[in-house]
Amino acid sequence: MKIGFRINPLKTVKKLIRPVSEPPKPVRTLVQVRFEGDGRVLTYYNDRFQLNPGDRVFVSGRLAGKPGIVESVTTKFKINLANYEKIISVASLEIHGTYERIIDKMVSYDSAAVSAAQFRSWCMPPENENDEIVAGDGYEINLEDLSSPDEIKNAIFDRALGYCRDGSVAYISISDGVGTAFIHGTEWYEVNFLVKGSHLTEMYCSCPYPGLCKHLLAVSIILKSMIQEGLDIERDFVAIDDSCFWQVVSRTVKKITF
Numbered sequence: 001m002k003i004g005f006r007i008n009p010l011k012t013v014k015k016l017i018r019p020v021s022e023p024p025k026p027v028r029t030l031v032q033v034r035f036e037g038d039g040r041v042l043t044y045y046n047d048r049f050q051l052n053p054g055d056r057v058f059v060s061g062r063l064a065g066k067p068g069i070v071e072s073v074t075t076k077f078k079i080n081l082a083n084y085e086k087i088i089s090v091a092s093l094e095i096h097g098t099y100e101r102i103i104d105k106m107v108s109y110d111s112a113a114v115s116a117a118q119f120r121s122w123c124m125p126p127e128n129e130n131d132e133i134v135a136g137d138g139y140e141i142n143l144e145d146l147s148s149p150d151e152i153k154n155a156i157f158d159r160a161l162g163y164c165r166d167g168s169v170a171y172i173s174i175s176d177g178v179g180t181a182f183i184h185g186t187e188w189y190e191v192n193f194l195v196k197g198s199h200l201t202e203m204y205c206s207c208p209y210p211g212l213c214k215h216l217l218a219v220s221i222i223l224k225s226m227i228q229e230g231l232d233i234e235r236d237f238v239a240i241d242d243s244c245f246w247q248v249v250s251r252t253v254k255k256i257t258f
Helices: 116-123 154-164 212-230 240-252
Strands: 001-005 027-035 043-047 055-060 068-074 085-088 098-102 105-108 137-143 171-173 178-184 188-196 200-207 237-241
Touching: 027 055, 043 085, 105 212, 105 240, 116 171, 116 178, 137 212, 154 212, 171 212, 178 212, 188 212, 200 212, 237 240
Parallel strands: none
Antiparallel strands: 001 098, 027 043, 027 068, 055 068, 055 085, 098 105, 105 237, 137 200, 171 178, 171 237, 178 188, 188 200
């Protein structure tokens, strides 16, 4: 099943070309944000973004790193700025392109599809520019023989299979041989890798596990399964988990063409 998105009523599907326009300038606002999980609603100052109810945001302060949903926005206020934390990012939830379903993922080979940077904005706060990132040797996994690495333990493999079954591997993309994936576990983790034929090389995960982790394995298992079901790994692609994909579509896309 393939789907494409369009807004006009034409019978033929055409690529939507949007005119280039200046983004609206943000105004100073006070924003009430409801946080996922515990339902708390707190107020934040915003002078960077044009926000509307329903927007997904990240904030500074003690709830930094937890996604929140904008409940209300007001320009009528006078505050002591020292008493308020700020909105630091807003997710770009627009979805474009043509998608087909492979296993439990919506897959697109379209260059307009959701990029890794865009998906990251859905689930993670902006990276801290002051963070010092260092890396050692990455892992390598042969998709034709997932049992080959000596580091794979049965318990880790079983947990990886569980992640595959429950849709925790929410996003995978490959662009010019560079792969990125986002996995929802105890928190959100990012996996990076290179693709060389049937091998995934220089694999790294942002989780703290000091070894070949369940997140790296889950990405490998999903890719192997999708290739067996028709995924063309030699082309650039984006794959988004069903539930995540349709949740965003229901909030942002006005018309879907099947």
